């Protein structure tokens with residue numbers, strides 16, 4: 130492929146030609162200029178060749194040709210050398226200011242002899258890299274460049290080249306104009322012309338330098354451009370070869386495929402033709418009911434019939450299947466609701482089955498846990514029994530420590546008499562209280578007419594002591610009684626001091642007996658699994674030294690000379706309510722009278738005895754350790770009493786069958802006849818006398834017991850006869866002395882507290898459990 134005339138390569142060639150032409154013109158102009166300088170200045174140009182021709186007019190073409198002894202390359206090299214020489218001279222002048230100053234009026238001599246002397250011409254300096262010949266040499270292969278490849282890169286490089294050429298052209302044009310103007314205007318003055326020549330040469334050198342730089346850049350760009358083009362051309366040729374071989378192979382393969390397809394088509398056409406013929410024959414036979422021609426094979430006919438039959442069967446099956454499906458669908462739709470119900474039922478059954486299954490698993494787990502719990506329960510029962518026993522042991526120990534007979538005092542609040550007695554009361558009880566000081570809960574101090582007396586008891590309850598507090602302290606005695614000990618709680622005090630209030634209380638403030646019944650049945654409930662408990666009740670009153678059985682329906686009165694507690698008639702108690710009811714009825718039947726001191730003054734001693742019979746269950750018998758085991762236990766020593774308690778003795782804390790009596794004694798109050806307003810020889814007077822006598826008998830017995838006299842006068846009174854077991858026996862006794870705080874009752878108060886002191890002095894034998902054999 131030839132490059133077109135309009136390609137950048139041709140432009141470059143044209144530009145190079147123009148450069149050559151311009152260069153030759155510049156050469157001529159420079160020559161002219163030097164000739165003029167030589168003729169008008171003292172500077173001698175050493176021109177070797179053809180001085181005459183130089184001096185001749187340039188219009189002679191022969192001469193002009195003779196001056197072309199300089200080749201284009203040499204011309205450019207010479208120009209460069211001249212400029213270099215000029216540059217060197219100029220630098221020398223600039224470095225020597227004195228010389229420059231002295232020569233300011235003289236032109237700098239320039240040696241241009243080398244310019245026109247090929248023999249003395251030196252090789253070009255490295256700084257002058259411009260070689261027009263190299264451009265011509267490099268431009269040669271561009272003739273083979275395909276301008277359509279790498280067009281953009283080519284355009285960029287060519288643009289650089291064009292810019293360089295434009296610079297060269299402008300320089301040449303300007304140079305011509307300047308030279309013409311200079312030559313025409315300054316030719317008249319020689320010295321001026323010499324200075325101007327020197328100036329023009331320097332300026333010319335600068336411009337030639339710029340031209341050289343531009344051409345060097347263009348040269349470099351052309352080199353890059355050439356190498357890129359060569360690579361592109363090489364790759365293009367490689368691609369061309371590859372595609373040619375590829376196309377050849379593809380065309381060969383396609384040709385082969387076409388041949389194969391043609392053969393196949395021919396074969397199929399033949400087959401189709403044969404099949405068409407066979408079909409025609411079948412159709413004709415079917416229409417005319419003719420025999421099958423020989424050309425139709427028997428197998429084909431049979432297969433056709435078979436296919437038809439199979440098809441018919443298949444359609445029949447399809448139809449029947451459709452019908453069945455339809456009927457099934459209808460059936461399903463009709464049976465959907467029942468099916469749904471059945472389904473729900475089935476789901477329920479499944480869920481219940483799962484539940485039962487889980488339950489069965491759970492029940493197994495529960496059985497296992499139940500067995501464990503039963504075992505634990507038995508262990509806990511044993512522990513509970515042990516705890517109960519230990520508690521009882523501690524309680525009994527506590528009571529024993531306190532003494533089997535305890536003496537307490539309760540101070541009632543100040544009096545509040547009925548309204549009709551207000552006048553009398555004010556006239557009688559205007560004096561101050563006798564209770565001087567209650568320093569501790571065991572000491573009571575009495576100031577009686579300036580004489581202070583102190584009584585130390587087991588417990589003193591002040592005026593603010595509640596029923597709850599008192600019963601809390603007495604509760605251990607109830608437990609002891611349930612545990613098999615005989616217990617007796619006795620109220621002793623002057624009339625109206627609060628004996629009945631403390632013992633029975635009111636509906637709002639229950640006393641000891643109703644609270645004891647509650648506690649008793651609570652204990653029965655607690656021990657229900659260990660023992661059977663039976664209660665029996667005996668209520669008697671001693672009125673006018675007569676013992677009256679309060680539970681007797683006809684209110685029979687025992688008037689025997691001697692009466693002991695063992696002879697009391699007990700009535701069976703059904704339950705707690707029954708017991709309460711019986712006691713309530715007995716209390717209501719108690720002999721009472723109205724006195725000035727007490728509107729409901731008790732005129733008799735009232736004794737309530739509850740027999741507690743406790744029988745251990747057979748199961749409990751197994752739980753408790755055997756006596757043999759207990760006897761083998763080590764001997765314990767009581768640190769306080771320094772007495773040895775064997776394990777056998779510890780049996781008292783063990784559950785045993787017992788029969789004990791819990792007794793409540795509400796004595797009639799001692800009273801001052803005058804203060805009570807009892808008339809002499811009246812019924813009340815006799816009652817008061819009997820009461821005071823019986824109380825005196827009790828005091829005598831107590832004193833005898835305290836002093837350990839040989840004779841204890843129990844027989845002096847029915848009361849002491851009944852209380853003999855409690856006072857003398859091995860029961861646990863509590864005596865509560867009730868006193869009034871007023872001075873009016875001072876004598877009775879001191880008397881009651883003195884009685885308490887004497888009771889406290891009684892040394893009683895150790896309380897024992899009232900065991901029975903099962």
Ligand SMILES: Nc1ncnc2c1ncn2[C@@H]1O[C@H](COP(=O)(O)OP(=O)(O)OP(=O)(O)O)[C@@H](O)[C@H]1O
Pocket residue numbers: 540541542622623624625626627628629630631727729730731732796797798799867
């Ligand atoms: N601690 C007390 N707190 C409140 N009221 C009391 C207290 N003690 C006694 N009373 C009241 O004093 C009055 C007389 O009490 P109570 O009948 O108990 O005396 P008593 O000692 O039984 O007399 P008597 O020997 O004549 O029967 C009653 O109305 C009672 O409610």
